[in-house]
Amino acid sequence: MERTDQEINGTMPLNSGGTGYGSVRDSEAAPLLIPGPDPEPVQTWKPMSREELEVAAGGPGWRKVRCYLVLMFWLAWVAILATSVAIIVMSPRPVVIPLKWWQKTLFYQLQPGLATEAQAEESEGVNAVCEQLPYYRSLGIGALIVEGLFDTKSSPLNLTATAKDLATQAQIQHLLMECNKADLKVVLDFCDSDLLGSTDEEDEPSHHSAAVQHVLQFWMEQGVAGFSICDTDAAYSEKTLLAWRGIIKEFSQEEERIVVVKQRTDVLHPLNNSSQINGTLVDVVMRSILPHSHHILSDQEVAEAIETHLQTREEHIWPSWTVGGKASQDLKKLLLVLLMTLPGSPAVSHDEDIDRTQNVSLKVATSHREMDELSDPHTDKEKTKHTAVALFASLSHSRAREEALLFGSFTFLSFNASSNSSFNNSTLSPPSSPPILAFLRSWGCVHFLILLNVGSDVHTLDPAWVPSLPEAGVFVASTGMGRLGSTSLYKLSLQPHEAIVIKLFEAGSYE
Structure with missing residues (x-):
C-alpha cells in the first residue's frame, strides 16, 4: 500500500469537517495553565446541639458501652468489698476479755x-x-x-x-x-x-x-x-x-x-x-x-x-x-x-x-x-x-x-551483758549497777514498752537489743514527767532511778 506525502512527513490530514479543523488560532490564544476545579468549602467544627446529642447517645452502640461500664463498676466494687471482708475475717484479731x-x-x-x-x-x-x-x-x-x-x-x-x-x-x-x-x-x-x-x-x-x-x-x-x-x-x-x-x-x-x-x-x-x-x-x-x-x-x-x-x-x-x-x-x-x-x-x-x-x-x-x-x-x-x-x-x-495495759499480754524483755552498757563521762558503769528491767504489754498491734532503771547510773539502750521491736515510739509517762513527743529507741538514755512508758508504733505511722 502506498503512503501519501502527509503520512510520510508524519502529519495527519485534517478534514474540513473535523472538530480540529480551523481551530489552530483559537488554541494559540488560549492560556497555557488550565485552572483546576474549585476547592470544596471548609467545614468548621461546632458542638452538637442537645437534640443531636440525645439522638447520638440513644444509639445502640452507646447503650452497650454504658451498660458495660456500669457492670464493670459494680463488679469491681463487689470484688473490693469481698476482698476487704476476707482480709478482716482471716486476719488474727485480739480477743477482748470481759473484765469485772x-x-x-x-x-x-x-x-x-x-x-x-x-x-x-x-x-x-x-x-x-x-x-x-x-x-x-x-x-x-x-x-x-x-x-x-x-x-x-x-x-x-x-x-x-x-x-x-x-x-x-x-x-x-x-x-x-x-x-x-x-x-x-x-x-x-x-x-x-x-x-x-x-x-x-x-x-x-x-x-x-x-x-x-x-x-x-x-x-x-x-x-x-x-x-x-x-x-x-x-x-x-x-x-x-x-x-x-x-x-x-x-x-x-x-x-x-x-x-x-x-x-x-x-x-x-x-x-x-x-x-x-x-x-x-x-x-x-x-x-x-x-x-x-x-x-x-x-x-x-x-x-x-x-x-x-x-x-x-x-x-x-x-x-x-x-x-x-x-x-x-x-x-x-x-x-x-x-x-x-x-x-x-x-x-x-x-x-x-x-x-x-x-x-x-x-x-x-x-x-x-x-x-x-x-x-x-x-x-x-x-x-x-x-x-x-x-x-x-x-x-x-x-x-x-x-x-494493752488493762488485759494485754505480758512479755518480759531481758538484757544481755552487752546491752547493759552505760557511758557516763567516757567511763563504763560499775559491774554492781543493776541492769535495766523492761517488759512489753501488747494487745493486737498496740505495744507499750516499760523501761525501769533501778540503778544510780545512766543507761543507754543498745540498738541490737530486741531488733523485732519497732524503733519509733511516743512517750506516755516518765518519772520526771519531762519527756514529751516522739522518740527513737536507738537514741534513748535512761537517767538514774527513772522509769519510762513508751507507746511503740511502726515507722511512718502513728496511732
Whole structure:
C-alpha cells in the first residue's frame, strides 16, 4: 500500500469537517495553565446541639458501652468489698476479755487514822477522807481499801463496834454514803481481826458463824463492795471462805462483791491442797513487789525483787500489786510506774504527795504568782508533789483507756551483758549497777514498752537489743514527767532511778 506525502512527513490530514479543523488560532490564544476545579468549602467544627446529642447517645452502640461500664463498676466494687471482708475475717484479731469491776479498777489503800496526822484538827479521820473523795475520783481511783477501822481483838459479836480512836460506826456509814455519791467502791479490811473468836471461849462455832454472817450482811447492806483478809488469818480457810461466798451470792446477784486476800507469806498456800479452788473462793490476791524488811532495801535488792516477779506469772487468780517493803525515796515514782503497768489491779498505798490537802499551799501560791517568793527547799518540795500528782493521773488515765495495759499480754524483755552498757563521762558503769528491767504489754498491734532503771547510773539502750521491736515510739509517762513527743529507741538514755512508758508504733505511722 502506498503512503501519501502527509503520512510520510508524519502529519495527519485534517478534514474540513473535523472538530480540529480551523481551530489552530483559537488554541494559540488560549492560556497555557488550565485552572483546576474549585476547592470544596471548609467545614468548621461546632458542638452538637442537645437534640443531636440525645439522638447520638440513644444509639445502640452507646447503650452497650454504658451498660458495660456500669457492670464493670459494680463488679469491681463487689470484688473490693469481698476482698476487704476476707482480709478482716482471716486476719488474727485480739480477743477482748470481759473484765469485772475489780479487774479494771485502781485500788487506793488508806487508814483514816493515819491520813490525818498532818491535817488540821478540825477535820479529822473519816470526815477528812470524805472531803477528798471527789479528788480521789478525778485521779482515776475506783475503789478504797479502808484499813484500821476495827479493833484487832474484837470478837464477831462486837465487830460492828469500831476502834475508839479511829472512827465510829456512824462515821463509817457516812463514809460509805459519800463514796457512793462519788462513784467509789469501798472494801473493808478485816486483816488481823479475830473473826472466828478465841478458842477458849465457851460459845459454839455455829454461834460464831452466825455472828460473822450477820456482820457481813450488815456491812453489805450499807453498800460495802467487798472484804479483805490476810492469808495468815484463821479466816483464810476453805470452810470459812465457802460460807462467805454463799452469803455474798445470797445477798445480791446484781452487784458483785469480792473477797480480797492479802498475801503476807512468800507463797500463797492453796486451800484444801488445791490451787484451782482458790479462784472460786477468792477474787483478788494482793501481792507485794518488795519483801517486807525492817531496813531500806538497796537498789540491787529492789532490782532482784522486781525481776523475780516479772519472770514469775500466775494466771489462775487475778493479782493486785502493792509495793510492800521499804525502798528509797528515789525509787518511789519508779515503783508507782511498775504498779500501774503490771498485769492486774494496782493497789496504791496512801501517799502524802498526791493528797489534796498537802498541795493546797502550792495551788494558792500559783494562783497569786508567788512561787518566786518561796524558798528553794519549799519550792522543790512543791514541784515534787506536782510531779507526783501528774504522774499518778497520767498513769491511771492511760491504764483506763488502753486495752494493752488493762488485759494485754505480758512479755518480759531481758538484757544481755552487752546491752547493759552505760557511758557516763567516757567511763563504763560499775559491774554492781543493776541492769535495766523492761517488759512489753501488747494487745493486737498496740505495744507499750516499760523501761525501769533501778540503778544510780545512766543507761543507754543498745540498738541490737530486741531488733523485732519497732524503733519509733511516743512517750506516755516518765518519772520526771519531762519527756514529751516522739522518740527513737536507738537514741534513748535512761537517767538514774527513772522509769519510762513508751507507746511503740511502726515507722511512718502513728496511732
